[in-house]
Amino acid sequence: MGIFSKFVSKLKGQSTADPLDWQELESELLGADLGPTLTSQIIQSAKLIKGDDALASLTQILNSHLSTKARELANNEAVTAVMVVGVNGTGKTTSVAKLAAHLKSSGNSVVLAAADTFRAAAVDQLQTWGNRIGVEVISGKDGAEPASVAFDAATRVKDLQTDYLLIDTAGRLHNKNDLMAELEKVKRVVEKSLAVSEVLLVIDATTGQNGIAQAKIFTEAVKVTGLIVTKLDGTARGGVALAIESALDIPIKFIGTGESDRDFAEFEPKAYLSGLISD
Amino acid sequence: MFDSLSSKLTGAFASLRSRGKITSSDIDSTCSEIRAALLESDVALSVVEPFIETIRTKSLAALPTLQSGTNQAQAIFEIVNTELVEILGGAARRIRFAKNPPTVIMLAGLQGAGKTTLAGKLAKFYADQGNTPLLVASDLQRPNAVNQLQVVGESVGVPVFAPEPGNGVGNPVKVAEQSLAYAKTKLYNMVIVDTAGRLGVDAELMQQAIDIRTAIKPDEILFVVDAMIGQDAVKTAKAFEDGVGFDGVVLTKLDGDARGGAALSIAKLTGKPIMFSSNGEKLSDFDIFYPERMASRILGMGDVATLAEQAKKAFDGDASAKLEEKFARGDDFTLEDFLEQLEAMSKMGSMSKLLGMLPGAGAMKKQIENFDESEIVRTKSIVQSMTPLERQDPKVLNGSRRARIALGAGRKVQDVNTLVDKFTAAQKMMRQMRKGGGMPPAMAQGMGIPAGMGGQQFGGQKGLPPAKKKSKSGNPAKRAAEERG
Helix, strand or coil: CCCCHHHHHHHCCCCCCCHHHHHHHHHHHHHCCCHHHHHHHHHHHHCCCCHHHHHHHHHHHHHHCCCCCCCCCCCCCCCEEEEEECCCCCCHHHHHHHHHHHHHHCCCCEEEEEECCCCCCHHHHHHHHHHHHCCEEEECCCCCCHHHHHHHHHHHHHHHCCCEEEEEECCCCCCCHHHHHHHHHHHHHHCCCCCEEEEEEEEECCECCHHHHHHHHHHHHHCCCEEEEECCCCCCCCHHHHHHHHHHCCCEEEEECCCCCCCEEECCHHHHHHHHHHC | CCCCHHHHHHHHHHHHHCCCCCCHHHHHHHHHHHHHHHHHCCCCHHHHHHHHHHHHHHHHHHHHHCCECECHHHHHHHHHHHHHHHHHCCCCCCCCCCCCCCEEEEEEECCCCCHHHHHHHHHHHHHHCCCCEEEEEECCCCCCHHHHHHHHHHHHCCCEECCCCECCECCHHHHHHHHHHHHHHHCCCEEEEEECCCCCCCHHHHHHHHHHHHHHCCCEEEEEEECCECCHHHHHHHHHHHCCCCCEEEEECCCCCCCCHHHHHHHHHHCCCEEEEECCCCCCCEEECCHHHHHHHHCCCCCHHHHHHHHHHHCCHHHHHHHHHHHHHCCCCCHHHHHHHHHHHHHCCCHHHHHHCCCCHHHHHHHHHCCCCHHHHHHHHHHHCCCHHHHHCHHHCCHHHHHHHHHHHCCCHHHHHHHHHHHHHHHHHHHHCCCCCCCCHHHHHHCCCCCCHHHHHHCCCCCCHHHHCCCCCCCHHHHHHHHHC
16 A cells, blocks of 8 residues: 555545545555655655645655665776665675575676674574575684775685675674774774775665664765665565665665565656655 | 764753653643654554654653642653553563473574574573573574574584575474474474565465464563664564563664664554563573663663673672672782783673663763774783783783783783773772772773772772662652662
């Protein structure tokens, strides 16, 4: 059920909606985790809509809140280094594997760096994925310094002439300064060998408004260039990702929709918005 | 915009407090501030609306009965606090132990909620109380979840039952079933079953969870939920309640800055108690959930009770008794004692987390977050580079000894000098106030420790709240009364 479908049909042929309908729209938007700020912005603009072209106008309003930055993954002449970051349990390791499979299927060579040396068995988890999708995984010893693992990997892929290096990092809560400093260090150290062209922040679709704080602080630390929204196969609609796009101008680049490595796609704003509005 | 619920609410009440007399329109505007704050914190709309209505009605009803001159803001604050505590569950409940062991606990939840880590924490929590838990690896789905549980089990010293390698191989229902028989023959009195993460809407995986439940008939099914979850909390909780069902809730990742929202929604809408909270990456960062404490945390009143309890755990009884005895005898406070205290403090967890529990901590949030945790490590390293003689009697510290210590600790000689100077000054003060009085703030701060932290053992009259408050009430009026009494 799209957020707006009921609303649009009520709006048809009228110049304004009932106060009750506005309340309904508000609760739909809030329920999708768009958050109070973006919700009130949307409603304010929506109140100016005249009845006849409600659908087109609503699409227009939502569109205006999306980021205008490129959604394709950067593609350098040399190796494109991509760091994948996020808070604990959002699905970073799985997303790294899925992204690798995605890039590989379009003919790129990919190497993974297991720089999550903190969580128990995270390296093994990435290794298992690597075997499954057939890409090399570079790892250090358990508990090794993450920056050194990432640096080794960066140096290695430069010789190998790989197209992409995907760096998996340990989950960390954004309010832990020391861990954020560690992440900055990983990026800094990798950049001694290779420019990091993309830093992708993994946002769990079930996350609420805290996602905005996550995006803001991760951006301050390592300059996030795009989002991967995971677990969209559940009931959560991941509206906080839209709130992030709107507030911080960081584009959603990929979405994860399941446990298999194929459950992964480039984010298509048009399809997403029309899904919100019309089904 | 990114403020936590507690600082938002603190703001709402601060503006209320500054009024002389509160009118009904003040209440309306406060209510809408509270509403926005709760929504920003991901409390479900269906919980927020009735909550705000109750607050409004009760506040309006209370308004005329308040004498002018009494603190009206305080009265409204109390109404909100009482309501919060009521929703959060009233009374905390413990795990129900089975009459015939083993007590079987099953964990369920979404992917990434933190079930595997929590399994380890739960096992440690109960093992520390003298139980003999067995961890069971029934998450055969996620790559290397079995491995992860084994590593976690090893680090908390709890055996792990893992007959299947996982990664899609093996039947989780069978593993769970076999674990019970194994636990009975090996006399484990508690079995903690880790299961795969699953979505509420995934009928197949939900059925698998139901099959595990049917096979092992758990005494408690705990629904593990990430404190950062948004509005979906309600749907997910409902789906699990209607699917596998659950008896209690565990909130994880409470050490993040998203606190409160999900707890309120889930408690209100399922009526199930929140039993535990997990708040850090260390396997000891785990506690029973206290609704009153959570309410006062949400209201920005700090969490003194938790702090006091952690202090009690960390400063073990023997050591403090020894120190008190020493003091009574008139012996000097030495660097050796100081080192012991530093060690006890590091046992309590990160300093920023401890400071965050203090009332009013919201106001100095930035400083707390930037507290340099390694300052304690550095101070410790200097003391540890001293010989026993030097620790007993810092007077022997001449230039060459200081140079050696600096080299050993990897610090500069100036750092050693600073520490020794401050310690000598502190020792002097300590002699003056031997009987009564906590660690004077000047000394504590000088050593890179928040004032009052050392006050615990010295009957700290002047210490900060952790030392002096025994109150567990989240209710400000009650607490004030307790303090007066």
